[in-house]
Amino acid sequence: MAPDGTGVASQLAVCAPALIVTAVAFLALATGAGMAYLPLLAVGPALAAATCRPCGVLGTGILAVTLGTALGTRGDAPAGEQAILLSALVAVTLASSLASALRERRERILAAVRSVAEAAQHALLKPVPATVGQFQVAVRYSAAAAEARIGGDLYALLPTPYGVRMIVGDVRGKGLPAVSTAALVVGVFREAAYDEPDLLDVVARIERSLSRNLGADDFVTAVVVGHFRSGYMEVVNCGHAPPLLVRDSTVTAVEPARPAPPLGLGALTGETPSLQVLPFTDGDQLLLYTDGVTEARNERREFFPLIEGVARHASDEPSRTLAALADELLAHVGGSLHDDAALLLVRKPSTTDATPVPAMDEPLLQSVAAR
Template identity: 70%
Template sequence: MPVLITVAVALLALVCGAGTSWLPLLVVGPALAAATSGPWGVVRIGALAMALGAALGFRGGEPGGQQAILLATVAAVTLAGALAGALRRRRERVLADVRSVAEAAQHAVLKPVPETIGPFQAAVRYSAAAAEARIGGDFYALVPTPFGVRLIVGDVRGKGLPAVGVAAVVLAVFREAAYDEPDLLDVVHRIERSLARDLGPDDFVTAVLAGYPEADRMELINCGHAAPLLVRDADVLPVEPVRPAPPLGLRALAGEPPTVQDVLLADGDQLLFHTDGVTEARDHAREFYPLAERLARHVTKEPSGTLAALHEDLLRHVGGQLHDDAAMLLLRKPDRARDATNGPGPATGARPRAAGPTPAP
């Protein structure tokens, strides 16, 4: 583009035959090159502009003083552009190093979720609200343990680096306690004790923990978090807690201990865990994202495909840019006989239900 602009200006001056009146525009080429090229690229564009300016000025018989001023202007802009290009390249290298560190931090804090874990198919989708960020205040973890598959999905109050630090603490404690504690409630207690040392007086963490200790039974502990959505046959049901517990870090104020809720999982059932960045996303009319309705529309037998469709639909709803961190983790218990018969196509007939009995024994 800088070369094309420089040549176009020279051709314009040549065709119009207006002396050097168009030639000052030759500085546009080196100025633009400073934003797209390195210092040597800027120098080459500047040399081309100076050569064309000298040739056209000589051809038009312009006074030497005017030609000297023109060439000096192009040379000054070229030198300034070369310096700017060198500084930009240096900042780009620093930014690349920072991004590589951010990628490493993301993989250390938010580890990838396998496609299959224990008896489940699994998928996760995460979007940080901060521009260029890879991680925010929302978090998740899904791990196999001696006590079955266990997971946590949560949201730290606030945004930015402080929220990331708290999320890292919660995940580190969860991954250790999930392997050590036979009782899922003890995992929650371990996290509470750790947060008591790290949280500020106004901070808290909402989270839902789940464990699969035996066939067909999922344990849930909901600490002030958004209710998971259960996809069963033709229904999408919110799994509301029977006894709501306060968020992590606020138990001392509420005095209400968390309780374990059992959810029966049949073959083919799916369970979507999410954060409020999904359900509280608004469109231009300030309407919330209808997650249950859209899940019923996009659910398939492949969790990764379901979350990909939901994520694209969510971005369309908000106009392309989320304003809060958003995480979704989907588990599906395969139905071997039905999947073999019908193939991996969409699960049809699902519909959201705003109310109904909690799917517990």
């Protein structure tokens, strides 16, 4: 198998310092300049500090000193001047070797930190299988912070005794405090989703936990969804962007019937979230997302048209839909997102016998109103 482009570039970077030293020596011999080119030999060890291990730096330095000595014997410069230039070359080599050793140490520390971040990602944002319960599922997540694996956006989806339940949320702020809050929300959701038959009680437990742990100015916007009976979804929206329902090639925003404050602010406003019941049958899809997607701007400061994008790329495979949508999003912003972004898409597979979309019956409406 042919080496990939990254491997070839790495090999060239390692060999470049020795090639530079050799090229300088050849140029000095070809022009007959002798000592004039001797200071340029220090470029090799200095460059090797950024690309080679300490032993490689020393090897490049020994090559430079050897060739420099040979050049000095061919020139007519005083011996004292030659000694000074060669001593400077040795000093550069030793300093570059030390710099290389420090760089290797930092790289080992960074690798350890990345492994911890990877473990934290799997603990906080566990990989979602392609099928959960009776649904096809796909997830796309991107953290805005450089080199980060996790950020202030969160998601979770799991089967429970009360059906499949899921959450997508966005923590106010960024950095480690936002990650800590996201971990708290996901942890409470996973416990409450298994324990509480009522989806509103799941949201209430998250609210109580946040009220004890968040600062006065902190909050979390979130959408909590549950599949409580065949043909329907429950949706509780706490100040979050409305989910998108994809049905028969039509994309519709599921706006909350009664707006509710974000999680963590319930005690300040005195308002409680409301529960919506959404007909959801074979072939239907529901997309949950964060504002890092909808507020992504292009060079003309235009927001990303999510509804139009979903309509263009909707397919029978959620993973393919999100892959195409993510590619379009990155193209829209020029290749780099400036905010955390999460996308979670669930689809109810179609069967050979088409199931009609159920109507909202009166007893169901009464039970929802009572809750």
